[in-house]
Amino acid sequence: MGTQAHAHQQATPAAPARLALRGAARRERILDAALELFVERGYLGTTMDDIGAAVDIKGPSLYKHVRSKHDLLAELMSRSIASVHAAHDEAVAATDDVVEQLRLAVEAHVRFHARHRLDAFLGSRELHNLLPEHRARIGRERKAYERSFRRLVEAGVAAGRLDVRSPKLTTFALLDMGTGVAVWFREDGPSSVEQLARHHGELAMRMVGAT
Amino acid sequence: MGTQAHAHQQATPAAPARLALRGAARRERILDAALELFVERGYLGTTMDDIGAAVDIKGPSLYKHVRSKHDLLAELMSRSIASVHAAHDEAVAATDDVVEQLRLAVEAHVRFHARHRLDAFLGSRELHNLLPEHRARIGRERKAYERSFRRLVEAGVAAGRLDVRSPKLTTFALLDMGTGVAVWFREDGPSSVEQLARHHGELAMRMVGAT
DNA sequence: CCGAGAGGCTAACGATCCCTAGCCTCGCTG
DNA sequence: CAGCGAGGCTAGGGATCGTTAGCCTCTCGG
Numbered sequence: 102m103g104t105q106a107h108a109h110q111q112a113t114p115a116a117p118a119r120l121a122l123r124g125a126a127r128r129e130r131i132l133d134a135a136l137e138l139f140v141e142r143g144y145l146g147t148t149m150d151d152i153g154a155a156v157d158i159k160g161p162s163l164y165k166h167v168r169s170k171h172d173l174l175a176e177l178m179s180r181s182i183a184s185v186h187a188a189h190d191e192a193v194a195a196t197d198d199v200v201e202q203l204r205l206a207v208e209a210h211v212r213f214h215a216r217h218r219l220d221a222f223l224g225s226r227e228l229h230n231l232l233p234e235h236r237a238r239i240g241r242e243r244k245a246y247e248r249s250f251r252r253l254v255e256a257g258v259a260a261g262r263l264d265v266r267s268p269k270l271t272t273f274a275l276l277d278m279g280t281g282v283a284v285w286f287r288e289d290g291p292s293s294v295e296q297l298a299r300h301h302g303e304l305a306m307r308m309v310g311a312t
Numbered sequence: 313m314g315t316q317a318h319a320h321q322q323a324t325p326a327a328p329a330r331l332a333l334r335g336a337a338r339r340e341r342i343l344d345a346a347l348e349l350f351v352e353r354g355y356l357g358t359t360m361d362d363i364g365a366a367v368d369i370k371g372p373s374l375y376k377h378v379r380s381k382h383d384l385l386a387e388l389m390s391r392s393i394a395s396v397h398a399a400h401d402e403a404v405a406a407t408d409d410v411v412e413q414l415r416l417a418v419e420a421h422v423r424f425h426a427r428h429r430l431d432a433f434l435g436s437r438e439l440h441n442l443l444p445e446h447r448a449r450i451g452r453e454r455k456a457y458e459r460s461f462r463r464l465v466e467a468g469v470a471a472g473r474l475d476v477r478s479p480k481l482t483t484f485a486l487l488d489m490g491t492g493v494a495v496w497f498r499e500d501g502p503s504s505v506e507q508l509a510r511h512h513g514e515l516a517m518r519m520v521g522a523t
Numbered sequence: 524c525c526g527a528g529a530g531g532c533t534a535a536c537g538a539t540c541c542c543t544a545g546c547c548t549c550g551c552t553g
Numbered sequence: 554c555a556g557c558g559a560g561g562c563t564a565g566g567g568a569t570c571g572t573t574a575g576c577c578t579c580t581c582g583g
Contacts, residue, residue, distance in 0.1 A: 124559085143440055145356035149541065158561065161542075165560050170541070225495070226437050229354055270503060270511045277492025278485040284436070285484060292481060300481045307518045335529085360571060369531065372572075376530050381571070524583100531578075539569080548561075553554100 175235040181220035207305040208298040210279040221283035264310030386446040392431035418516040419509040421490040432494035475521030
């Protein structure tokens with residue numbers, strides 16, 4: 102092994118950037134590598150050197166792109182939360198019918214946890230490794246997400262369109278059934294993301310006794 | 313702080329054992345303390361000194377009761393798995409009706425994740441920190457548990473008592489909705505373990521279209 | 524009443540790990 | 554074409570941590 106760095110494993114079109122990705126692109130690759138490693142070995146089980154090696158640089162060089170390891174984790178989580186939130190809002194905005202909103206929201210929830218399983222998985226497993234200030238913020242955002250989901254259920258009940266025994270417990274069940282997807286789903290498994298999303302959406306309709 | 317250990321926070325009846333719990337009881341306390349700390353700070357985030365402090369001894373003294381930190385984790389997980397498995401078998405043995413078996417199995421599943429949320433939480437979050445040999449064994453046991461759940465669903469379908477689109481996906485949903493409980497449930501929350509178990513059992517019946 | 528073992532303790536080794544300091548190279552820009 | 558800044562690298566400081574070694578005390582069986 103020589104001293105020369107050789108960055109060319111999924112390089113840009115092949116035109117410029119001979120030695121390494123420029124600026125932001127490099128940073129993106131670092132985040133992705135960190136995500137994968139954090140999921141595989143855990144946050145504390147992952148070394149800055151590990152992350153560096155994954156993008157063909159040495160550990161200390163990472164600090165030219167990132168402020169700290171904690172920041173890396175916090176940024177990954179923020180990115181993830183923002184993404185689900187956006188998908189949720191889009192689903193709700195797609196229709197005026199409460200029941201349909203709920204179905205689409207569940208589908209979006211499931212779709213996200215299947216398509217971005219690493220992000221979702223990390224987001225639920227490494228919460229305790231966030232610094233207090235980060236944890237507080239991200240905790241709030243997660244709560245807000247759950248709340249907007251529950252409001253959907255409550256709205257359906259208020260409109261007499263749903264039949265649920267406990268809106269609170271039912272909402273948790275809806276969320277959990279999607280969150281769990283991040284643990285077992287595999288892109289190359291027997292069912293596609295879309296099939297899964299539809300399936301669980303249908304399941305949700307049964308759970309809330311939609312009419 | 314003197315040099316004397318003072319173990320008497322939930323001591324035995326007060327008769328013998330003046331200085332410390334004897335043998336197995338001490339070991340049990342260590343396991344419980346480790347469980348709590350592993351959940352709170354994560355396996356790698358917990359120090360042997362932390363665990364020792366929780367039972368009023370120094371870190372190195374733990375090795376008089378435990379072979380290694382890894383063993384501690386593996387033992388906690390084994391204990392947990394064996395417990396769910398037993399609850400599941402008991403539920404299935406309680407009746408001959410397939411649909412009722414499924415309902416009871418879901419209730420048992422949920423009950424376990426609520427009542428032993430620390431064990432369950434640890435079991436799903438720290439799998440990657442197990443040594444390969446332990447992980448293989450525990451992974452198999454988890455798979456077996458899932459399989460026996462799915463068989464219940466498939467039996468119900470075969471008997472024409474259930475209406476499900478995908479037994480596999482539905483089973484995952486049933487399991488996930490219980491597993492998630494370990495994350496948010498609090499003993500002192502608005503609903504009791506029993507209410508929750510019944511609620512989710514009812515939900516399960518809807519999900520599988522029981523008749 | 525004595526001897527042994529169960530179960531504490533301190534000291535310390537060896538292995539990491541995060542991060543900083545300081546240096547060098549190379550590509551772009553003026 | 555000169556020089557500067559982006560972005561690498563090595564060396565190393567400072568803090569832990571798991572685990573072992575070796576010692577001491579207290580309890581309990583004979």
